[in-house]
Amino acid sequence: MTTETYTLTVGKLTRELPLVRPTPTTRLPLVEFLGDTQLAQAAAKEIQGLIPAGTDMLFTCETSSIPLVHSLAEIMNLPYEVARKRRRPYMQDPIIQDVQSMTLGVGETLWLDKRHGENLRGKNVTIVLDVVASGGTVLSLEKIVVRAGGKPFGRVAAFSPGKPKLEIKVMQELPVFDAKSKG
Amino acid sequence: MKTHSVEIGALKRELPVITVAPGVAVALLNLLGDTELTEEAAQVLAAKMPKGIEVLVTPEVKAVTLAHVISRILGIPYIVARKTVKPYMHQPVTREVLSITTGKPQLLVIDGFDIPKIKDKKVAVIDDVVSTGGTLRSLSSLITDIGGHVTATLAVFTEGDPREDVIALGHLPLYLE
Secondary structure (H helix, E strand, O other), X not given: OOOOEEEEEEOOEEEEEEEEEEEOOEEEEOOOOOOOHHHHHHHHHHHHHHOOOOOOEEEEEOOOOHHHHHHHHHXXXXXXXXXXXXXXXXXXXXXXXXXXXXXXXXXXXXXEOHHHHHXXXXXXXXXXXXXXXXXXXXXXXXXXXXXXXXXXXEEEEEEEEOOOOOOOEEEEEEOOEEOOOOO | OOEEEEEEOOEXXXXXXXXXXXXXXXXXXXXXXXXXXXXXXXHHHHHOOOOOOOEEEEEXXXXXXXXXXXXXXXXXXXXXXXXXOOOOOOOOEEEEEEXXXXXXXEEEEEOHHHHHHHOOOEEEEEEEEEXXXXXXXXXXXXXXXXXXXXXXXXXXXXXXXXXOOOEEXXXXXXXXX
């Protein structure tokens, strides 16, 4: 396997990220907040300034964004909710929303239990994700916010591979490499 | 709605009692989105962490924030066992598990990249609720197979039958009809 990496800098932290190949022709750095407490905290500190003033609540989906959003919620003292990617047996009357993903080519579905949806009602809700590529997940999360009676108020991501394809505040763009140029 | 009162450290919560299968209801603990409760549970559990633990392992999804905060407090790294094999994983190891809150078999996956962080290390497993212990058994066997030593299991609550092998802050009843 390749030892090529990309050096990421967030605040005072650096990480050597492995390059992965999401499509046959491109390679991207793989950034992972799960298991990296320091990186999640450093990124949360950096993106708090991107959260629009007046935000009542943060909203994300499982799993890789959770440590980032939790850290952000801690430092901003804001509540957050997490949309799930599978139905759980304890969900009652959940909001079910399909994701139109342009990159995956496979359908994904987001679930938010009614009890949690009620927390979004009447709130200014800002979507926060670790990485945004096509933006399909952002749009689906916003649909859930609207269906729950909340107001989509802002869009923030820690990273996007290249320029984001929808309007969103991004902390840092990650480079997209041509897979043919190396290895 | 029927609820069950719990105390976690200095905090109180009313947990909704939810039917998850015919004749089976559980008091539902939710840490995701509740930073205050997660912080409190993590502080109290961190104080109970046995000496010498080198790495925490937690199953995806509901205990991720708990492990994250315990990791932050104690400065011990944590690793998330995922529920699906990701395309970017390197030689992942997997184990099947039957979970009470999902009702069907699911997978636990540890990325090959994470194996050196577990091998020959003293491991504490972190979960939100340990019920039948199915997840715990599968995760422990997975950790043992890759050379880790499961030294402790910490959870906010045990559920159903009381268990001595889990360091927990309380016990939840299982509602059987």
